[in-house]
Amino acid sequence: MADTIAAAATAAPTEDASRFEVFSYDDQVVRWFVVATIIWGFIGMLVGALLALQLPFPEANLGEYLSFGRLRPLHTNAVIFAFAGNGIFAAIYYSTQRLCKARMFSDGMSRFHFWGWQAIIVAAAITLPLGITTSKEYAELEWPIDIAITVVWVVFAVNFFGTLWKRREKHMYVALWFYIATIVTVAVLHLGNSMALPVSMTKSYPIYKGVQDALVQWWYGHNAVAFFLTTPFLGLMYYFLPKAAERPVFSYRLSIVHFWSLVFIYIWAGPHHLQYTAVPEWAATLGMVFSVMLWMPSWGGMINGLFTLRGAWHKLRDSVVLKMFVVGITFYGMATFEGPALSIKTVNALSHYTDWNIAHVHSGALGWNDFMTFGMIYWLAPRLWRTPLWSQKLANWHFWIGTIGILLYVLAMYTSGITQGLMWRAFDDAGRLLYPDFVETVIQVRPMYWVRLIGGTMYLVGVVFMMVNLWMTIRRAPRQLPDPAVAMPRLGPARHGAAAAGGDGHGGDGHVSAAPVVA
Amino acid sequence: MPRFLRANGAHRHLEGWPLVFTVLTTVAVLVGTVVEFAPIFLVTGAVEPMETLEPYTPLELAGRDLYIAEGCNSCHSQMVRPFQDEELRYGPYSTPEEGAYETPHLWGSKRTGPDLARLGGKYPHLWHVRHMEEPTSTSPNSIMPPYPHLLSTPIDLSDLPAKMRGLRRLGVPYTDAEIAGAVAIAEAQADSIAAEVAAQGGPDRLADREITALVAYLQRLGVDRAELEARTAAPTAALR
Numbered sequence: 001m002a003d004t005i006a007a008a009a010t011a012a013p014t015e016d017a018s019r020f021e022v023f024s025y026d027d028q029v030v031r032w033f034v035v036a037t038i039i040w041g042f043i044g045m046l047v048g049a050l051l052a053l054q055l056p057f058p059e060a061n062l063g064e065y066l067s068f069g070r071l072r073p074l075h076t077n078a079v080i081f082a083f084a085g086n087g088i089f090a091a092i093y094y095s096t097q098r099l100c101k102a103r104m105f106s107d108g109m110s111r112f113h114f115w116g117w118q119a120i121i122v123a124a125a126i127t128l129p130l131g132i133t134t135s136k137e138y139a140e141l142e143w144p145i146d147i148a149i150t151v152v153w154v155v156f157a158v159n160f161f162g163t164l165w166k167r168r169e170k171h172m173y174v175a176l177w178f179y180i181a182t183i184v185t186v187a188v189l190h191l192g193n194s195m196a197l198p199v200s201m202t203k204s205y206p207i208y209k210g211v212q213d214a215l216v217q218w219w220y221g222h223n224a225v226a227f228f229l230t231t232p233f234l235g236l237m238y239y240f241l242p243k244a245a246e247r248p249v250f251s252y253r254l255s256i257v258h259f260w261s262l263v264f265i266y267i268w269a270g271p272h273h274l275q276y277t278a279v280p281e282w283a284a285t286l287g288m289v290f291s292v293m294l295w296m297p298s299w300g301g302m303i304n305g306l307f308t309l310r311g312a313w314h315k316l317r318d319s320v321v322l323k324m325f326v327v328g329i330t331f332y333g334m335a336t337f338e339g340p341a342l343s344i345k346t347v348n349a350l351s352h353y354t355d356w357n358i359a360h361v362h363s364g365a366l367g368w369n370d371f372m373t374f375g376m377i378y379w380l381a382p383r384l385w386r387t388p389l390w391s392q393k394l395a396n397w398h399f400w401i402g403t404i405g406i407l408l409y410v411l412a413m414y415t416s417g418i419t420q421g422l423m424w425r426a427f428d429d430a431g432r433l434l435y436p437d438f439v440e441t442v443i444q445v446r447p448m449y450w451v452r453l454i455g456g457t458m459y460l461v462g463v464v465f466m467m468v469n470l471w472m473t474i475r476r477a478p479r480q481l482p483d484p485a486v487a488m489p490r491l492g493p494a495r496h497g498a499a500a501a502g503g504d505g506h507g508g509d510g511h512v513s514a515a516p517v518v519a
Numbered sequence: 520m521p522r523f524l525r526a527n528g529a530h531r532h533l534e535g536w537p538l539v540f541t542v543l544t545t546v547a548v549l550v551g552t553v554v555e556f557a558p559i560f561l562v563t564g565a566v567e568p569m570e571t572l573e574p575y576t577p578l579e580l581a582g583r584d585l586y587i588a589e590g591c592n593s594c595h596s597q598m599v600r601p602f603q604d605e606e607l608r609y610g611p612y613s614t615p616e617e618g619a620y621e622t623p624h625l626w627g628s629k630r631t632g633p634d635l636a637r638l639g640g641k642y643p644h645l646w647h648v649r650h651m652e653e654p655t656s657t658s659p660n661s662i663m664p665p666y667p668h669l670l671s672t673p674i675d676l677s678d679l680p681a682k683m684r685g686l687r688r689l690g691v692p693y694t695d696a697e698i699a700g701a702v703a704i705a706e707a708q709a710d711s712i713a714a715e716v717a718a719q720g721g722p723d724r725l726a727d728r729e730i731t732a733l734v735a736y737l738q739r740l741g742v743d744r745a746e747l748e749a750r751t752a753a754p755t756a757a758l759r
Binding site: 054055056058061063064067068069070072073131132133134135136137161164165170171172173177180181184185188192197198199200203204205206207208209210211212213214215216217219223227252253256257260263264265266267268270271273274276277278279280283286287290349352353354357358420424425426427432433436438439442443446 | 537540550552584590594607619620621633655682
């Protein structure tokens, strides 16, 4: 399909050069981001599997550089910023160009963004095992790398907003709203939380202390989940799900209401990570109240996603992409119901510090982020490499082994989390601790750590299936992959108005039609 | 239906103005940020230090940075919640005043192992040395990784003055004399800990090893708080 459009596009100017302009999309950088996503995803999850082994089997702590404490931040950084990060960049670079009917603002900036980000990841992979860390969760990288992140992010932002500026569509589709929220808020969070005083090239101390540092840290930590793992993935969902389902988005109004309420409410919820700690009571309570409110905008996104499939559910049978998306969105719904529940003080009193949180984050990460990314990759690969996917069957195997893997993983962690919570607070008849020795609770949950390892390994095997599938697909791809060219009516002074009539993704019936004219 | 949400309503216009849209999004995320942080930074100000709170000694500071480097906070919290079971298991619950000099905070979010906020003085130095070398030797069934390299790696104390100068700029009250003599002060404390370990029947010559700094730090945890408890309890004891 893309080829015929390209042919038409190149033919058009000879007919009437004055009425058409021809431009092309930069798909090379998208291909790079997709490949990086898969490679880092495998590495990040492999480290995760090693950590999962180290817990029930401490002999797997392989010396100073590969012990649990040093590898844990490497795992979280790799899966969040390397795997999910490259995944959302692939989504943003692919969809923004199409939604704006414009090539990215600057090819040079796109390449700087790609290579800069990979360099940051490599720096993280070297420094964290060496023990160079700030200790702040999801912000462990030391100050020189923090500065590099800032530079790359600014270049990304200029490139993105530059593309919006030179767009040929008047109206921005909902996916772009979520990308805007992502780029702005991640910048604010990163700068706010990383404020530190360097004392050497590899060491700095945050300018915040004690309670202040904890509040800033979880304002950041919670909203990194919100604006790195939620809003860009909602943008991804809003673009790729209607594409894959060939259906318009369920409700335009719902997308407006849930977008604004989500970005407004999310930021307040950070202190729910600090229930019953030394932070002021009012802050923790406020965090709880806003967390409960957050349930509704979150489910607004889920409903808008799932209902987009109305009348198209039969397509799931043949489409691994849609299967991945549906399971992903369902896990999003479950995780965003569980999150508010965990923020409630009485629940949190039991769940805090336990494996319940590990279950919660992995149902969000493995279920929502990863399955949305996998679905996008299976949809993108045949288009980016202009070759049919090597094996639908293997992709289906990936889906099933991954789904069963997640379920085993989270069920094991729910069991062990609730077990820990109940055992820590158990009293005997005389009012003494029933399990005064902490290790008793460790012995009790150790079998669950093995089950988690099995679930996690199954999930990793699914990722290997995808790597093989992609490798075979790319191998069979044509050698030359020219950027897809597009012809648009030349824009006069009423530049945006003319193009908008062409179909910018929004229908006039109150629904969002998510299908831009040119794929 | 509100005009705002109609297919050709006000929001539709907003979608054509990326700059305005971006500004409004930024405002939306800043409101919650400002409301939550303004009181904590402006009204409450910096939390007043606990009456008995002292900055870490140079060696303890070096040990704390080892604790950070090894990622101990991945599995151990330092934040006792005000629950009966936690007070019985660990000790008095944590207060904001205890953390006035803690940068970064090390409260943690997960207890794969026990909370450490009240660890200081609970075990002899030798216990910690043995425990770090091979956790199951002191705690059967422990799943903690072993850290034998802490017993063999020489400790680098040379950056202590720079660290303490930095911390002083952030509000930790180190004196000029402490900063100038940091290395000597640290070495003296290390010698005393190493001598005690040897006297308890442990390995010899640990004074210049990383383990000594870590032990110094672990033995400090909760000590200032215990001192406060002792001070407030003293008058009552006298009355009896």
